[in-house]
Amino acid sequence: MTDLHKITIAEARTKLRKKEITSVELTESCIGAVEESKALNAYCVKTPELAREQAKKADELLSKGNAPDMCGIPLGIKDLFCTKNINSQAASKILTDFKPEYESTVTSRLWDQGAIMLGKLNMDEFAMGSSNETSVYGPAVNPWQRDGSDKKLTAGGSSGGSASAVAADLCLAATGTDTGGSIRQPAAFTGIVGVKPTYGRVSRWGIIAFASSLDQAGPMTKTVKDSAIFLNAISGHDDKDSTSAPFEVPNFEAAITGDIRGKKIGIPKEYRLDGMPDEIEKLWKNGADMLRDAGAEIVDVSLPHTKYALPAYYVLAPAEASSNLARYDGVRYGHRATLRSGEGIDEMYARTRSEGFGDEVKRRVMVGAYVLSAGFYDAYYRRAQRVRTLIKKDFDDVYSLGVDAILTPATPSAAFGLGEMKNEDPIKMYLNDVFTVTVNLAGLPGVSVPAGLSSEGLPLGLQLIGRPWEEGEMLNVASILENGAEFNLKPNKWW
Amino acid sequence: MSIDKETARRAAHLARIAVPEEELENLAQELSGIVGFMEQLLEVDVEGIEPLTSVSPMALPRRTDAVTDGDQIKKILKNAPDSREGFFAVPKVME
Numbered sequence: 001m002t003d004l005h006k007i008t009i010a011e012a013r014t015k016l017r018k019k020e021i022t023s024v025e026l027t028e029s030c031i032g033a034v035e036e037s038k039a040l041n042a043y044c045v046k047t048p049e050l051a052r053e054q055a056k057k058a059d060e061l062l063s064k065g066n067a068p069d070m071c072g073i074p075l076g077i078k079d080l081f082c083t084k085n086i087n088s089q090a091a092s093k094i095l096t097d098f099k100p101e102y103e104s105t106v107t108s109r110l111w112d113q114g115a116i117m118l119g120k121l122n123m124d125e126f127a128m129g130s131s132n133e134t135s136v137y138g139p140a141v142n143p144w145q146r147d148g149s150d151k152k153l154t155a156g157g158s159s160g161g162s163a164s165a166v167a168a169d170l171c172l173a174a175t176g177t178d179t180g181g182s183i184r185q186p187a188a189f190t191g192i193v194g195v196k197p198t199y200g201r202v203s204r205w206g207i208i209a210f211a212s213s214l215d216q217a218g219p220m221t222k223t224v225k226d227s228a229i230f231l232n233a234i235s236g237h238d239d240k241d242s243t244s245a246p247f248e249v250p251n252f253e254a255a256i257t258g259d260i261r262g263k264k265i266g267i268p269k270e271y272r273l274d275g276m277p278d279e280i281e282k283l284w285k286n287g288a289d290m291l292r293d294a295g296a297e298i299v300d301v302s303l304p305h306t307k308y309a310l311p312a313y314y315v316l317a318p319a320e321a322s323s324n325l326a327r328y329d330g331v332r333y334g335h336r337a338t339l340r341s342g343e344g345i346d347e348m349y350a351r352t353r354s355e356g357f358g359d360e361v362k363r364r365v366m367v368g369a370y371v372l373s374a375g376f377y378d379a380y381y382r383r384a385q386r387v388r389t390l391i392k393k394d395f396d397d398v399y400s401l402g403v404d405a406i407l408t409p410a411t412p413s414a415a416f417g418l419g420e421m422k423n424e425d426p427i428k429m430y431l432n433d434v435f436t437v438t439v440n441l442a443g444l445p446g447v448s449v450p451a452g453l454s455s456e457g458l459p460l461g462l463q464l465i466g467r468p469w470e471e472g473e474m475l476n477v478a479s480i481l482e483n484g485a486e487f488n489l490k491p492n493k494w495w
Numbered sequence: 496m497s498i499d500k501e502t503a504r505r506a507a508h509l510a511r512i513a514v515p516e517e518e519l520e521n522l523a524q525e526l527s528g529i530v531g532f533m534e535q536l537l538e539v540d541v542e543g544i545e546p547l548t549s550v551s552p553m554a555l556p557r558r559t560d561a562v563t564d565g566d567q568i569k570k571i572l573k574n575a576p577d578s579r580e581g582f583f584a585v586p587k588v589m590e
Binding site: 097098099100101199200213239242243245246305307308310311312314315322326329330331332333334335336339343344345346347348349350351353354357362363365366367368369370371373380382383384385386387388389390392425426427430442443468 | 498502503505506507508509510511512513514522525526528529530532533534535536537538539541544545546547548549550551552553555556558567570571573574575576577583585586587588589
């Protein structure tokens with residue numbers, strides 16, 4: 001086996017065009033890496049035959065010249081994306097053996113451009129979780145381990161399989177989705193780059209819905225530049241998603257000039273949490289120093305409603321989820337409970353959902369039903385929507401001061417051990433999203449960039465929050481962090 | 496506000512999720528914890544603030560109300576747990 005699977009999209013793009021490699025060779029190298037990766041549990045479905053077929057076609061397209069950037073690039077796809085005739089289960093028992101008759105807009109754009117699918121990637125059930133432990137397939141495992149320890153760590157969630165696969169070079173890049181931090185937190189835990197685009201930048205059509213006003217798909221890649229290339233390939237208006245924006249998509253890669261002189265970077269004081277580990281504080285300060293050294297102006301800003309973002313999110317997201325997940329009723333697809341004699345359709349619904357959903361999904365669907373129910377709708381749901389207005393206004397106010405991007409830590413800690421949170425209060429797990437969730441509530445773009453190692457030798461990430469529709473500028477600033485941190489480390493291969 | 500067993504039963508029913516009687520007490524406790532967390536929102540002054548229902552800067556687009564797709568019965572039924580004669584099949588419904 002060659003080491004071809006370890007290259008980036010940008011490197012592969014060049015090598016494919018110079019005919020130094022073929023997509024078939026690159027794909028074969030990835031398939032080999034996937035075969036060896038059982039211990040990481042990153043892939044829940046493997047599609048090597050499809051990948052080989054696509055690679056051949058990609059090579060033909062490349063030989064004609066003028067092939068799109070993503071042509072011949074082997075990818076992993078989060079299990080939340082519907083892929084035609086290939087299991088798409090959102091890592092849930094309730095969608096056992098569901099094979100969609102259609103392809104999501106994101107993946108069909110990728111295949112149309114000649115990209116290669118290696119398989120489907122593990123995730124938290126219906127994207128609800130921060131550790132990939134709610135998956136029906138069992139957790140994806142982080143390729144990183146603490147110094148001198150072989151304890152298995154979480155790859156984060158919900159896009160844990162995507163993060164693990166990219167960090168371990170089991171694909172060149174992967175799709176993720178982010179409702180409250182599900183791209184950025186796993187990216188930070190595994191030392192890769194993850195982008196949540198502006199709400200409306202990427203079509204949600206064919207992506208199994210969690211919370212429709214917050215969900216957004218995005219790239220998870222080895223470098224900032226790769227994220228720009230990937231994001232260009234999947235962005236743009238789609239008639240099938242009425243919330244997808246009818247805006248021209250700029251060239252994100254071209255925006256990465258490395259010049260941030262005169263840019264104003266905001267440091268929000270509310271993100272300095274009590275009890276935040278010193279190493280996170282230090283990482284954040286280092287990040288600000290790097291940007292200052294590159295010519296940016298660092299300014300203190302205030303986002304006063306930050307504290308209320310998580311409670312608002314945990315009203316709104318479950319409320320939307322309870323509506324979206326109402327469709328899993330045992331009638332049209334997936335699991336149906338076996339009825340006992342005398343049982344009718346009501347029992348069928350309730351037992352199908354009880355058997356098919358895992359504990360965290362059930363919890364959120366019930367919370368959602370509760371906050372939407374008569375008597376509580378105004379007190380919880382309506383109030384949370386009003387708080388959301390205030391959270392968005394916080395960002396609008398900061399950006400109206402001329403701030404170009406906001407720098408924060410990506411997560412409050414490094415990756416934790418699998419099983420470590422098992423007996424904790426569910427709310428403790430929710431706190432993982434404390435720095436990322438505001439971005440979804442405000443519909444803004446955010447990126448997590450690897451920026452250093454913890455005292456235990458685990459990756460830590462910084463987050464940049466951009467102005468709406470300014471992913472290019474946000475990635476330009478991110479490239480400075482990427483270069484400054486010189487994070488080119490890879491986990492030791494133990495799997 | 497803490498959630499009692501009856502409220503937990505009601506939330507489970509609204510969500511159409513079967514919860515065994517012996518688990519309701521535990522569920523009530525869990526839900527109480529989560530609702531308690533949400534109650535921080537009561538501290539915020541939201542007087543005169545409009546609820547945010549969409550972050551998109553545009554109105555939802557409209558199109559002509561016309562049939563654009565159809566005649567895909569086989570595909571639609573392909574993943575159904577039970578279907579007969581071109582329909583989804585469900586247990587008898589009697590009111």
